[in-house]
Amino acid sequence: MSAGSQAEAAVSTERRASGMTFTLEIWRQRNADDPGRMVAYEATRVSPDMSFLEMLDLLNEELMRKGEEPFAFDSDCREGICGMCGLVINGVAHGPGTGTTTCQLYMRLFKNGSRIRVEPWRARAFPVVRDLVVDRSAFDRIIQAGGYTSVNTGSAPDANATLISQARAEEAMDSAACIGCGACVASCKNASAMLFVAAKVKHLGVLPQGQPERRQRGVTMLETMQEEGFGNCTNEYECEAVCPKEISTSNIAFLNREYIRNLVSLSSLRPLVTSE
Amino acid sequence: MILSSSIGKKLGMALTGLLLFGFLLAHLSGNFLLLKGDGGATFNAYSEFLVGHPLLIPVEFILLGIFLLHIVLAISVARDNRRARPVGYRVSASVGGRSVSSRTMIYSGLTTLIFVAVHLKTFKYADHAGDSLYGLVVTTFTSELYVGGYAVAMVLLGFHLWHAFQSAFQTLGLHARPRLRGLSIGLCILIAGGFAMIPLAIYLGK
Numbered sequence: 252m253s254a255g256s257q258a259e260a261a262v263s264t265e266r267r268a269s270g271m272t273f274t275l276e277i278w279r280q281r282n283a284d285d286p287g288r289m290v291a292y293e294a295t296r297v298s299p300d301m302s303f304l305e306m307l308d309l310l311n312e313e314l315m316r317k318g319e320e321p322f323a324f325d326s327d328c329r330e331g332i333c334g335m336c337g338l339v340i341n342g343v344a345h346g347p348g349t350g351t352t353t354c355q356l357y358m359r360l361f362k363n364g365s366r367i368r369v370e371p372w373r374a375r376a377f378p379v380v381r382d383l384v385v386d387r388s389a390f391d392r393i394i395q396a397g398g399y400t401s402v403n404t405g406s407a408p409d410a411n412a413t414l415i416s417q418a419r420a421e422e423a424m425d426s427a428a429c430i431g432c433g434a435c436v437a438s439c440k441n442a443s444a445m446l447f448v449a450a451k452v453k454h455l456g457v458l459p460q461g462q463p464e465r466r467q468r469g470v471t472m473l474e475t476m477q478e479e480g481f482g483n484c485t486n487e488y489e490c491e492a493v494c495p496k497e498i499s500t501s502n503i504a505f506l507n508r509e510y511i512r513n514l515v516s517l518s519s520l521r522p523l524v525t526s527e
Numbered sequence: 528m529i530l531s532s533s534i535g536k537k538l539g540m541a542l543t544g545l546l547l548f549g550f551l552l553a554h555l556s557g558n559f560l561l562l563k564g565d566g567g568a569t570f571n572a573y574s575e576f577l578v579g580h581p582l583l584i585p586v587e588f589i590l591l592g593i594f595l596l597h598i599v600l601a602i603s604v605a606r607d608n609r610r611a612r613p614v615g616y617r618v619s620a621s622v623g624g625r626s627v628s629s630r631t632m633i634y635s636g637l638t639t640l641i642f643v644a645v646h647l648k649t650f651k652y653a654d655h656a657g658d659s660l661y662g663l664v665v666t667t668f669t670s671e672l673y674v675g676g677y678a679v680a681m682v683l684l685g686f687h688l689w690h691a692f693q694s695a696f697q698t699l700g701l702h703a704r705p706r707l708r709g710l711s712i713g714l715c716i717l718i719a720g721g722f723a724m725i726p727l728a729i730y731l732g733k
Contacts, residue, residue, distance in 0.1 A: 276617075289617060342620035368618045375611050440625065441608035445533070473533055482611030483533045483604050485629065486694040492623030501702040508700030510534040 271297040271363045275310065277322055278370045280379050287379065289368070299359035303346060304329060304336060306358050307369075324383040331355040331495065334430030337437065338383055339370040344434035344493040352432060352495040372433050374442035375480040389479040390431050390447065396475035397468040398451040400460045413459050426454035428496040435490035435498075441482030446490040448472050449502035452509060469509040533607075534698075536600050541695035543597040548692065548714075550590060555721045562728060567661025574660045598640065605633045628689040635687035642680040649673075668729040678723045685719025 273294045280287030294310045301309070304326050311321035327335035336353040340346035346356045361367060369383065377385040415423075427450075435446035452469045455461030461468075484503060491500045529535035557577075560570040577583055628635070655663040668674055692711035693704065701707070 278617075339616060339618075342616060342618040343622055370616055370618070373612055373614055373616055375613055438623070440612075440630065442611035443533075443608070470532075477533050477607075480611055482608035483537060484698075485604070485608070485632070486624075486690075486697045487626075487629045488624035489621060490623065499702075500697070504697055504700045504702035507534055507538070507698055510532075511538065511700060514529065 269296055271299055271358060271361075273297060273306075273358075273361065273364070274366045276366065276368045277383070279322060279382055280371075282381060283378050289370075297358050299357070301358045302329070302354055303338070303340070303356040303358065304354045322382040323380075325385075326354055329354040332430060334432035337372055337432045337434055339372065339437055341368050344372070344437040345432075345495055349492075350495060350497045352430075355495075372437035374433075374436050376442065376444070377433060377436065385433075387431075387433050389481070390433065390444070392479060393444065393448060393472050393475045394431075394451065397464060397470075397472040398455070399464070400455055401463050402460065415458060419457055423454050423457050426450045426457075426498065426502055429454070429494075429498050430496060432495060434493045434495060436481060438489040438493040439482065439484075440487065440489065441485055443484045443490075444476050444479075444481040445484035445503050445506070446494065446498055446500065448476050449500075449506035450498045453502045453505045456505070456509060465509075466513060469506055470513060473506075473510075530600065536604050537698045540597060540600045540604065541698040543593045543600070544691055544695050546593050547597060548688070548695075548718075551718050551722075555718060558722065558725050561661065561664060561725055567659060567665070570661045570664075571659045594643075598636070601633060601636055626690065628686045629694075632687060632690060635683045638680065638683045639687060642684070665729055668726040671730075674726045674730045677726050681719045681723035684722070685715045688715035688718060 275292045275294050276289045277292060278287060279290045292310055292314070294306060294313075297306050297309065304324070307322075307324060314321050324338065325335050327333045329336070331352045331354060334352075337345065338353045340353070340356070345351060345353050347360050348356045371377075371379050371383045372385045372387075374385075376389040377387055380386050429447060429450035431447065433444075433447070436442050436444050439445075448469075452472060455468065456465050486500075486503075488500050491498060530539055557570075557573060560573055561567070563569050649667060650660070650663065653663060658666070668677075689711065692714060693707040696703070696707050
């Protein structure tokens, strides 16, 4: 290889390595009492194949190298199934991808050199712990209020002892796909948790195992939702648009039907679903 | 108790809203009599029939109750929703079904309330001893200000109904969006357009 072409190769390698550059505005807040503010950072040498969280890791390492304090954000599995990560990126929960969590969002979706604003989920029920981390334990308390089934402990049941049609199983699975990340709350203009509650109520409500508590489930989970300070649903369907699991607002219609059925049913003993 | 729960409030809003929708359709069909071109004979006969009907007063009270319940629940829902996010976003974007109509429901609703007050004062509780209701309507709609204000109010009402109709069905548990959306848009154009067209026709045909 001639000296000239060697130099050319070195330049193009350097260009590849130099990667993308972004101006990030990140929400910094020391604790729940701190009013917080947006702080601008430059992220350089970002590979287009990095996930959004990897890009944030890179920026944090850079901050640490400079002796500055890194910013806090949540993540766990980083493969889109745990529901731990969640950032509002340029005003959209989980950013510009469809049906993806923040960890599955790749930097190639962003325009090189653009400005990216990163904020935590905003809701009274999700107080900011620090920087981009919010406390989502309100969701746990909603689950405790009714998102469970009573089962007899002991040996495992026989595989086919409870018959469930394929269609019914699929329907339940569509709702069970909810990972409880809270994007529905973050995107709702009313910070309502209705899609989350509805997914849980439908997931359990369409299966035979969920029948014993079915009558109370919607009511108790909704009461807890209100007590935790979430808002009311006004049917604007922002939640389903950002949901990484693409949970449909038809779940909310199901929850509404459950509520109406509860109101109009005369006998509290009448089963709501007969066996298949 | 029902009306303090999140879905209960929404159900109350949906049911009262649909009843008010029904009222609007009935009112509009009555108003179309103004355009019959018989010098108001049919319209006046219709109005006298209503005024003389023994059930008018009870029905008016029921209608007032429905209207007030709708407003009280709307304010309650809006207040809860405002409290649910004390700190807003620096940047927010809509990627779902939010529209100008859906985000301004409380305002379009409140302007409709003001319109209703003015409207009742102008027609229902006006002193028109020497004139028929038709005569009063025709005289009122010679004013550009009134015709213009009426049209603006109807456009805002149309915006309100645009979101309201399909939203009411979702709240009642019927999730059939594309079809309902089409029906919702058709009905709100019919109602808002129909109401706004009548004063315009009277004004232009004077």
